[in-house]
Amino acid sequence: MVAKVPVPAISRLCKVHRLCEEREQQGAERIASSKIGERLGATAFTVRKDISFLGELGRSGTAYDVQRLKSHVARGLGLDRPYRACVVGLGRLGTALLEYERFAEAQCHIVAGFDSSINRLETIRTSVKVHPAYEIAEVAKREGIELGIIAVPASAAQSVTDALVQGGVRAILNFAPTLVRPAAGDVILRNVDLMNELRILSALVYLGGRHDGGRRRGDPQDHTARKGRE
Amino acid sequence: MVAKVPVPAISRLCKVHRLCEEREQQGAERIASSKIGERLGATAFTVRKDISFLGELGRSGTAYDVQRLKSHVARGLGLDRPYRACVVGLGRLGTALLEYERFAEAQCHIVAGFDSSINRLETIRTSVKVHPAYEIAEVAKREGIELGIIAVPASAAQSVTDALVQGGVRAILNFAPTLVRPAAGDVILRNVDLMNELRILSALVYLGGRHDGGRRRGDPQDHTARKGRE
DNA sequence: GCGTGTGAACTGGTTCACAGCG
DNA sequence: CGCTGTGAACCAGTTCACACGC
Numbered sequence: 001m002v003a004k005v006p007v008p009a010i011s012r013l014c015k016v017h018r019l020c021e022e023r024e025q026q027g028a029e030r031i032a033s034s035k036i037g038e039r040l041g042a043t044a045f046t047v048r049k050d051i052s053f054l055g056e057l058g059r060s061g062t063a064y065d066v067q068r069l070k071s072h073v074a075r076g077l078g079l080d081r082p083y084r085a086c087v088v089g090l091g092r093l094g095t096a097l098l099e100y101e102r103f104a105e106a107q108c109h110i111v112a113g114f115d116s117s118i119n120r121l122e123t124i125r126t127s128v129k130v131h132p133a134y135e136i137a138e139v140a141k142r143e144g145i146e147l148g149i150i151a152v153p154a155s156a157a158q159s160v161t162d163a164l165v166q167g168g169v170r171a172i173l174n175f176a177p178t179l180v181r182p183a184a185g186d187v188i189l190r191n192v193d194l195m196n197e198l199r200i201l202s203a204l205v206y207l208g209g210r211h212d213g214g215r216r217r218g219d220p221q222d223h224t225a226r227k228g229r230e
Numbered sequence: 231m232v233a234k235v236p237v238p239a240i241s242r243l244c245k246v247h248r249l250c251e252e253r254e255q256q257g258a259e260r261i262a263s264s265k266i267g268e269r270l271g272a273t274a275f276t277v278r279k280d281i282s283f284l285g286e287l288g289r290s291g292t293a294y295d296v297q298r299l300k301s302h303v304a305r306g307l308g309l310d311r312p313y314r315a316c317v318v319g320l321g322r323l324g325t326a327l328l329e330y331e332r333f334a335e336a337q338c339h340i341v342a343g344f345d346s347s348i349n350r351l352e353t354i355r356t357s358v359k360v361h362p363a364y365e366i367a368e369v370a371k372r373e374g375i376e377l378g379i380i381a382v383p384a385s386a387a388q389s390v391t392d393a394l395v396q397g398g399v400r401a402i403l404n405f406a407p408t409l410v411r412p413a414a415g416d417v418i419l420r421n422v423d424l425m426n427e428l429r430i431l432s433a434l435v436y437l438g439g440r441h442d443g444g445r446r447r448g449d450p451q452d453h454t455a456r457k458g459r460e
Numbered sequence: 461g462c463g464t465g466t467g468a469a470c471t472g473g474t475t476c477a478c479a480g481c482g
Numbered sequence: 483c484g485c486t487g488t489g490a491a492c493c494a495g496t497t498c499a500c501a502c503g504c
Contacts, residue, residue, distance in 0.1 A: 078436025206308025291504030
């Protein structure tokens with residue numbers, strides 16, 4: 001069944017891929033769905049189903065072959081495809097992201113930074129080429145940038161989004177604390193809202209006991225909220 | 231019905247709260263569920279249901295009173311309660327978080343930073359008090375820290391988690407690219423996995439057209455993945 | 461009429477039970 | 483026998499339909 005993988009499953013599969021790399025380096029040959037589930041905070045059922053979404057893997061009675069599983073997931077989700085990215089907004093967070101070398105592990109290569117403050121562009125010290133914000137669309141197109149990372153204040157987020165879309169990016173990761181809408185095109189968008197994460201945690205603490213005494217299953221979100229006492 | 235609010239609803243309600251603050255400053259008196267939904271990327275139904283999870287609000291035929299709605303949500307989720315937090319791991323990301331003043335808007339006050347490198351502790355320039363990592367539990371207890379933000383490499387994440395739990399924190403926001411488990415206690419945990427976000431986006435782009443031609447409803451996740459052409 | 465509040469239907473993602481291979 | 487693969491049951495959360503207040 002190579003179709004319609006649910007987004008939560010995709011998220012877990014990406015983690016499976018990472019786990020495989022980890023185990024590979026440790027020299028492990030095989031890994032069972034139960035072990036994967038344990039490591040991911042999901043049930044073995046879920047893990048197996050997720051994997052089967054990508055089509056049948058080397059059928060077997062023994063556990064998954066780490067190498068094979070890894071490339072199975074990589075192929076199914078296109079994770080080996082390298083792509084170019086940019087960061088818009090070079091405040092503290094933006095700068096941190098700009099220089100985060102380990103993104104390369106996810107095949108993500110940051111090739112440009114943008115900021116609206118000429119002052120900041122001049123003082124910043126980084127190996128990545130930086131440009132004024134009004135050049136976003138142009139540079140994105142010229143450099144073949146597929147992914148835009150937004151780290152600007154909420155008020156600027158929408159116009160930055162529009163510029164990125166105009167520049168032809170295919171996906172956007174938005175850190176600005178506001179919902180942005182891709183005006184047109186088939187742009188994929190995910191939001192990472194730090195302020196909201198804090199508020200959610202605060203709320204969960206507050207709701208405390210009376211919130212949900214029961215089991216927490218393999219939580220749909222990436223952002224797993226779970227009570228202790230596993 | 232003041233019980234068992236689903237986590238996705240909590241997330242949306244937190245955004246409603248933020249939206250109310252925004253509208254309040256703009257001097258708006260009232261706001262309709264349809265408008266809220268539009269702004270949040272959810273349907274008006276969902277918004278109304280979310281709000282009703284917190285109990286009945288000033289029943290009316292006209293739209294919500296912004297002030298009343300805001301305090302309704304704040305009271306229902308305990309968002310007005312200020313709390314103290316710390317950041318563990320003072321790399322680029324950790325430092326950015328440590329100094330992010332706007333967290334205070336979410337009533338989150340960062341009162342301590344930790345790192346295992348004495349060198350880094352000495353060179354860092356910040357207004358927040360910093361401590362060596364081995365003092366986590368002690369300082370957390372002494373300072374009454376309720377929330378821990380983890381920004382260390384994956385390999386250190388679990389031990390940091392344990393130390394935080396030992397220090398009595400009630401909630402943890404984990405930025406390390408690995409699942410951590412609260413060994414004991416009622417700790418609430420959420421993960422923000424940047425590397426995984428990138429991989430997910432890459433996968434969604436790759437799966438592209440054949441992924442899901444259809445509607446995207448008021449997406450369960452915080453991290454809304456949605457195709458353009460709303 | 462417009463707009464909220466909510467029980468009932470629906471949806472799709474997770475869980476389960478069991479068939480099948482090594 | 484252990485472990486994977488998968489159709490079917492289950493269930494949380496979303497959507498809907500309709501009652502009610504302005």
